[in-house]
Amino acid sequence: MAYLGGADLVDGSWELNILVTDLQVERTLRVNGELHIGGVMVRLVEALDIAMDWSDHALWWPEKTRWLKRSRSTLDQYGVQADARLHFTPMHKSMRVQLPDLQIMDMRVDYSSDVFNAVMGLCKELGIRHPEELSLMKKMDKDDLKKNIKEKLNQKDKKKKKDKYDEHNLSVNGNGSILHNSNNSLDRTSPYNRSPMGPSPSNTLQHMPGTPGTPGSPYNTLSPNGNLSMMNGTLSPGSMYSLSFESAMESALAHSPPVSTKDALQYLVRPKSFIEKARINYAWLDSSRSLMEQGVRDGDFCLLKFKFYNFYDLSPKYDVVRINQIYEQAKWSIISEELDCTEEEAMMFGALQVQIQLQSGGVGGSDVIDGSRDEGRDDIDAALSNLQESLEGSSLASPGDITKVPELADYVKFLKPKKFTLKSYKRYWCTFRDTNVAFYRSQEDANGTPINRINFKGCEAHPDVNLHHGKYGIKLYIPASEGMEEIWLRFDDEEQYCKWMAACKLVSKGKTMADASFDSEVQSLQKLLSMQKTTSSPEKKIDTPNQLDINSEDFVSPRHFKKVKSKQIVHRIMEAHTNVRDMGLVDAKLAYIRAWQALPEFGVSYFIIKMNGSKKEELIGIHPNKVIRMDLNSGDSLKTWRYDGLRSWRVNWEVREVILDFEEGKVQFSSLSADCKTVHEFIGGYIFLSMRSQDKNQSLDVELFHKLTGGRL
Template sequence: MAYLGGADHVDGSWELNVLVTDLQVERTLRVLGDLHIGGVMVKLVDTLDFPMDWSDHALWWPEKNRWLKRSRSTLDQYGVQADAKLHFTPMHKNLRVQLPDLQILDNRVDFSSDVFHAVQHLCKELGIRHPEELSLMKKFDKDDLKKNIKENLNQKEKKKKGKDAKGNDSLAVNGNRTLDHNSQNSLDRLSPYNRSPKGPSPSNTLGHMPGTPGTPGSPYNTLSPNGNMSMMNGTMSPGSMYSLSFESAMESALANSPPVSTKDAFQHLNRPKSFLEKARVNYAWLDSSRSLMEQGLRDNDFTVLKYKFYNFYDLNPKYDAVRINQIYEQAKWAIISEELDCTEEEAMMFGALQVQVQLQSGSSSGHDMVDGLNTTEGGGDDIDAALSDLQETLEGSNLSSPGDITHIPELADYVKFLKPKKFTLKSYKRYWCSFRDTHVAFYRAKEEATGTPINRINFKGCEAHPDVNLQHKKYGIKLYIPGPDGMEEIWLRFETEEQYCRWMAACKLASKGKTMADSSFETEVQSLLKLLSMQKTSSAPENKVITPNNLDINPEDFIPPRHFKKVKTKQTVQRIFEAHSNVRDMGLLEAKLAYIRAWQALPEFGVSYFVIKMSNGKKEELMGIHPNKVIRMDLNSGDSIKTWRYDSLRSWHVNWEVKNVILEFEEGKVVFSSLSADCKVVHEFIGGYIFLSMRSQDKNQTLDVELFHKLTGGRL
């Protein structure tokens, strides 16, 4: 109520209630609406008879779910009135983060900054370059995959807010909220270390990095139960925390992850069984433009750090040991948990590469594990050459191919062709095919190649999926060609693997609107040949196909379950060892990079699914967001209906009133609503991929955060 001064003068002041979460005390301040937020905090601290650093504290408005961080803005400008109850709480709080390799990190994170900045700072502490490729997800139960997750999680958030309002769950001693005991034990079993009952420490999870918020001596340090931090083998003093040995141990643990059994990992991995469940997983991504607190996260909550955008830029073994390992680990668990489908030969190849990684991790010295290179032989020139080869393999050479620059490359071969139709027998027809630019011309025979073709198809914008079975010498490509009525499916079959690799490389370039004159064509061909060579069964005698030290492995930890169940354990192990003979000479990082390249070659790689309904449609469909295109798909079969590439995208935004995503392409407008996730999540995927495609070749470029938010914000 207004304060009555002398001579019945009303000064317009009113009482504001503020809870200091660190002390669990409430203060009532008499304020005016024109008092700025900074003044409120100064006035509040003056009433507290407790000497400590309050610089990391800010005002949080639980009812409105927002931070009051603009210190010069007034209470009136924020809309704060006498009925408001504010919290004075630390901006940096503890967050439990599960990394792609399933290790669990306890870290102090700024809960008041947007998620994009929070991930940036987190990756900086972990030594991961290009943090724009990662983001945070909420942790949700496996049962959520079988339900309408959007409604289910909304109900959970309402219950959580209800508990926060009552103060039963959100505030404990020192303002910290603890996890449920059973949930805590479940998470600790996931960690490759044994968790101490006393609390988080780097002996069980990855602890705080030296100099980070929350460590002794940090300007962000707030009240803690004992004022100490448990370290590797006991309690370390603040001075000893800053040792280089701790940083080295952290980097080693992140660059070479401790093994986790599949049995333990499966308790915490999402294992979607259908496209619908794969789409529901993407609901859990946090909004990059909002803070952690605004999205329902509180002190000591559990989140998942994963690679969200599958556009890996400048993978460099010299600087990216941690980054390469985390990408490899995410790829490994995606394969083993069957998030992506792979053939039996590919499964054995993945298992063999995983065996090689484990062998190299065990035999490498600390220096070799970080650098990923064997420096005992050769000089600096050999190392630089190896790095250049790996770089060119991943990105393609920037050098033009020698020879006549006016020459237009062409592929001309006898190819078996089939246009599959329902309820008809499959029969391939053999044609002489000429692949030039992005067009393929079909002739009945080679002698007719100078005349008019019987058919001519433009492969620009196509989707090319491998259809290969090395055991039966089957080399094929399944193609989806854009047409006026949607995507038309055709199958091509080849006689040799080299023929297949050249056509597949040409199809991949044509899908991007490029021709075989592009400098990356030969690199792509060699990459495909190497990928096939790793899948071949060794012809060496059985006694020669044994891994070093007669390695005893559990095939369940290396092979996806459906391939493991087909044959006996002994036979599966032997097949893994046979495939291992093709990769046994690879170094540690070379094997990880080979695993990543093989993962990238899978047909479903890089596609994030969403259940949608077109503005003029009546049934639910699937929308796949790819690093360079958007795919409209059938919800049950996953077949492509229509594809739009980003290079023809003029504008993209969200109609917030009706929650529609609007994409305007050169050929027309696409409008749809998202049913499995918020429309902002879909829009952020599209804008994020466009942002990543704009990164230049300048390795020293700074991250344009403002541009990222502009492209992903959903506004016109």
């Protein structure tokens, strides 16, 4: 109600109701529209007359789901009127965060800043470099994969969601052990209370909620006897065997406790089709909006995962935690069948996992500190290797003739598959030069006119390899006027396959064999194949280490576990293990990550879409360097557009469609399985990541990220 002054004049003031959430006390202030937000908070604190630190508090407008953080803006500018009910609430609140390795930590997060900055804060506290590669997503129920989601996840029954995770509520008791369930009874069967260094639960660390200077704060120091003290990382007095909180947390994050697949599956979604893989991406939070604006409340459960599969500068010296978390996300994506792999690849992944668990368990003594061994020499060797590559370029070019264009020339078997038509491979003499492959009937005809010439630029290359049967092939999808044209190539031996596959992968990225990375790409493929070989040799005795109890179900996905008997799986994994048993801990994790990156589906985020003017549902895949239009059911590529041909990208908010303006024309579509902003953010995010320079000291340009992912020109 407007206030009447002494001269019966209306002064334009009115009463504003504000709830102080900490105290559950409501205050009514008389204000006018010209009063700025800072003034409102000052009057409110004066009205409360309570001596406490209010610096972390801000005004929240529940009806509009909006923070009022610009202290110089007025109530009129925000549109606040007499019917508004505001909350005065802390900006930092607790959140239950599940990391890629499935550990759950209670952490303090800024609910008022955008998600991008909130993730930066989380990663800084966890010791993970390059936070731009990660983001937060809401927990999805398995039922969410069975239908296109029409309502936001925060509109679900929160009580049901909270009850579901109460049984996994973890905390730390007085002696540093993990407590399980709300009644704090110790549950030794929980997959999250086992130490990565042994069966004792006392080595697994749980991050406690709180604020600086209060018990349970993430800023405090945890000692084995349970003493919590605020001493800037120093140990509490009288504690002889105290362990600094930061180093204990880093150890727990760098060497994750082993978790059985049976226990882990309750936290994982298992998509069974491309449609279900697309629906997973609905759960990503918008990086440009705050947590509160997206329905996340104090104590809610969220997942911190790697969102963009463009990993920058993985350093064994500085990224022990980051490498481990990437490895864990890779491992669970394979075991949950989020990514498909062949049987041979599955055994190789299982062998690497065995080696990692052996090294994490301390078998082999000092190998467990693999990330810190001989760091100076590793840095020097890496620097010299990079310098040599930049100076020499590809070894295919003669040192005396830098103008010579690298070329591959071999007999290759060729097939153009067609439906309902049985055709056999035909053998041709093929030359691969720049981005073009020329086909001749024989080597003698190579000086004449080729019978066919195909430009591989922008192709998609997928391995078609079976080492057991000596099969080395590549399935290629070549851009054509009517979409993607499929061709198959078959090679005689491993060396030939590796060179052609490396050339195809470079061409798919817009590069050629003249690029300095060609030789390293060939070597990487050769190393990957060598790890998949399971042929026994007299020199390599196959035995299962006594220190590791191998449950085959924990090392391969359910699909492979059902196809092969358990004893055979263990034997084949241990055969493959002979190829990797000399690897150190971090080396084995990096090898696992590289093998994961080599899978055909790696790095593709799927969305169900409808092209503008079409009624047919299709699939679109967002890749680190391209956009792929795909068949919804089979996942076959129909058309590919590379980012280097993308002139602009934006969202038409009126009809909620994504518009991509390529050099060859515009692509416009609506997203059915996720918000159009999510699709746009993936594209803009990958372009942002591609702009990172080689300067290790570069600062993260937050403003540029939001400009590229905001959805506007």
